[in-house]
Amino acid sequence: MPAPVAPAIAPTVPPAIPDAERAAFEARLRALQARYHIHHPFNQRMASGQCSRAQIQGWVANRFYYQVNIPLKDAAILSNCPDRATRREWVVRILDHDGSAAEPGGIEAWSRLGEAVGLTRAALWSQQMVLPGVRFAVDAYVNFARRAPWQEAVCSSLTEMFAPAIHQERLAGWPQHYPWIEAEGLAYFRSRIPLAQRDVEHGLRVTLEHFRTPAEQQRATQILQFKLDILWSMLDAIEKAYPE
Numbered sequence: 001m002p003a004p005v006a007p008a009i010a011p012t013v014p015p016a017i018p019d020a021e022r023a024a025f026e027a028r029l030r031a032l033q034a035r036y037h038i039h040h041p042f043n044q045r046m047a048s049g050q051c052s053r054a055q056i057q058g059w060v061a062n063r064f065y066y067q068v069n070i071p072l073k074d075a076a077i078l079s080n081c082p083d084r085a086t087r088r089e090w091v092v093r094i095l096d097h098d099g100s101a102a103e104p105g106g107i108e109a110w111s112r113l114g115e116a117v118g119l120t121r122a123a124l125w126s127q128q129m130v131l132p133g134v135r136f137a138v139d140a141y142v143n144f145a146r147r148a149p150w151q152e153a154v155c156s157s158l159t160e161m162f163a164p165a166i167h168q169e170r171l172a173g174w175p176q177h178y179p180w181i182e183a184e185g186l187a188y189f190r191s192r193i194p195l196a197q198r199d200v201e202h203g204l205r206v207t208l209e210h211f212r213t214p215a216e217q218q219r220a221t222q223i224l225q226f227k228l229d230i231l232w233s234m235l236d237a238i239e240k241a242y243p244e
């Protein structure tokens with residue numbers, strides 16, 4: 001009688017991915033920078049000082065809808081994530097935007113940007129200026145985070161890899177191009193640079209660990225492209241509503 005075969009025990013720790021493979025995957029994700037909204041014609045006009053006051057106000061009022069939805073998106077990711085260590089690291093993103101007793105937070109900073117460009121708080125908070133295309137695009141992001149496996153939603157946040165450059169671009173250019181914007185209004189962009197870098201460090205760790213096979217990694221690039229398309233569509237809608 002043959003000796004009984006020991007039952008296979010599922011490994012609790014997945015095998016390590018070779019460093020070179022990981023680096024190649026990360027490089028493929030980073031290469032999608034070419035599709036970032038920093039290259040959108042509206043952003044290029046905004047960055048080179050060609051936007052009117054009405055266009056800047058339209059952009060700020062519409063982007064506010066993105067800002068107020070980011071914490072809902074992050075809460076959706078938390079609600080789908082059974083891993084306590086990940087939740088502990090992720091939850092800070094909600095307070096970054098919503099603020100706390102100690103810090104007014106990103107949404108408040110964006111409201112100040114609104115005032116700095118001449119929008120009243122009522123105009124901003126009423127969301128009356130939010131365009132249908134912007135609403136659809138942002139809602140698609142939140143809905144994706146609600147429905148997708150949490151690691152996929154984490155991957156979709158990785159456009160933040162490219163965000164510090166666009167914040168820097170505004171900090172460097174706006175004071176000279178748009179001297180009518182009160183300088184304190186730009187604090188939001190300054191505050192996001194270190195936060196985006198921290199977020200990306202975490203988001204990349206999750207993504208590089210989770211998407212392993214070529215097919216999974218292909219899926220990750222498609223998810224990142226989907227998110228790039230959301231940001232791009234927002235500017236398409238804004239550009240159409242506020243023509244030159």
Ligand SMILES: O=C(O)c1cc(C(=O)O)c2c(n1)C(=O)C(=O)c1cc(C(=O)O)[nH]c1-2
Nearest residue numbers: 070106156157158159160162163166167192
């Ligand atoms: O101003 C920008 O162009 C820009 C882009 C992005 C981005 O790439 O998703 C974010 C932000 N800003 C931002 O301020 C922000 O808080 C943020 C959070 C996220 C996200 O997906 O979780 N993206 C972004």
